[in-house]
Amino acid sequence: MKRVLITGATSGIGFELTKTLCSKGHMVVATGRNSDKLAELCKLTGCYTIQADLSDSQQPLELFTEAVEKLGGLDVLINNAGMNSRKCGIDEFTVEEFDHQYAVNLRAPALLSREALKVMKLAKSGQIINVLSTVAKRSNETMSVYTAMKQGLAGFSAILMKEAQPHGIKVTSLFPGGTDTNFREVDRPQYMHPKSVAETIALLLELPQDVVMHEMVFRPPVEIE
Numbered sequence: 001m002k003r004v005l006i007t008g009a010t011s012g013i014g015f016e017l018t019k020t021l022c023s024k025g026h027m028v029v030a031t032g033r034n035s036d037k038l039a040e041l042c043k044l045t046g047c048y049t050i051q052a053d054l055s056d057s058q059q060p061l062e063l064f065t066e067a068v069e070k071l072g073g074l075d076v077l078i079n080n081a082g083m084n085s086r087k088c089g090i091d092e093f094t095v096e097e098f099d100h101q102y103a104v105n106l107r108a109p110a111l112l113s114r115e116a117l118k119v120m121k122l123a124k125s126g127q128i129i130n131v132l133s134t135v136a137k138r139s140n141e142t143m144s145v146y147t148a149m150k151q152g153l154a155g156f157s158a159i160l161m162k163e164a165q166p167h168g169i170k171v172t173s174l175f176p177g178g179t180d181t182n183f184r185e186v187d188r189p190q191y192m193h194p195k196s197v198a199e200t201i202a203l204l205l206e207l208p209q210d211v212v213m214h215e216m217v218f219r220p221p222v223e224i225e
């Protein structure tokens, strides 16, 4: 049994991941803004829930403290929450959109990783999984701000790995391809089902002790890079 904190658990990949990890006997704190979805998840799985808005600079820190209290420690942090305001050209994005994406997609996971590192260093063990995207390996027109934040988090995550691993802490930068979730306004049935992505992420918690997965890139069969 591992004590796990998952952000972005009210929808898509995080929702399915919470169900998957709870069904495997892990103790999970699930977070998001949508209180109805958090209540549904709690009823379905028995997980703990914390409502928090990651676009705020203080709420990630408050939720982290509360999560560690509820769990009695922390073995795994999964920085899964993320969003893209919209697709648009570089001559169109607004300062508000940029700042919001920076706060949710880069600052919040960085702050949560910082706090987790402090707790896990004391325990001399732990695991941090940062959910990036295959966009971080590409240069898609109309996705500039989202890509910049995911590439920023990829750089942060790679350095986190180097600083954490000597302390017995495993860090994985996860690059999923297209997944059929509420992330987009339109359905994409040809993309990966969020349950399949959740089951793939859950494998990382079952790696042998002497294996660290630094990067994990996976896509639906319709995507060939």
Ligand SMILES: NC(=O)c1ccc[n+]([C@@H]2O[C@H](COP(=O)([O-])OP(=O)(O)OC[C@H]3O[C@@H](n4cnc5c(N)ncnc54)[C@H](OP(=O)(O)O)[C@@H]3O)[C@@H](O)[C@H]2O)c1
Pocket (backbone or CB within 6 Å): 007, 008, 009, 010, 011, 012, 013, 014, 031, 032, 033, 034, 035, 037, 052, 053, 054, 055, 080, 081, 082, 083, 104, 131, 132, 133, 134, 175, 176, 177, 178, 179, 180, 181, 182, 183, 184, 194
């Ligand atoms: N779908 C894809 O094709 C795809 C591909 C590669 C990577 N990803 C990444 O995978 C992760 C999960 O995405 P998904 O596809 O499952 O999307 P989703 O269904 O839209 O879920 C996004 C989650 O992030 C949370 N979130 C968004 N803004 C937040 C905020 N301000 N404060 C707190 N939580 C917030 C949402 O919760 P609330 O609304 O309740 O706050 C929700 O639980 C994201 O990091 C995304 O970038 C997705």
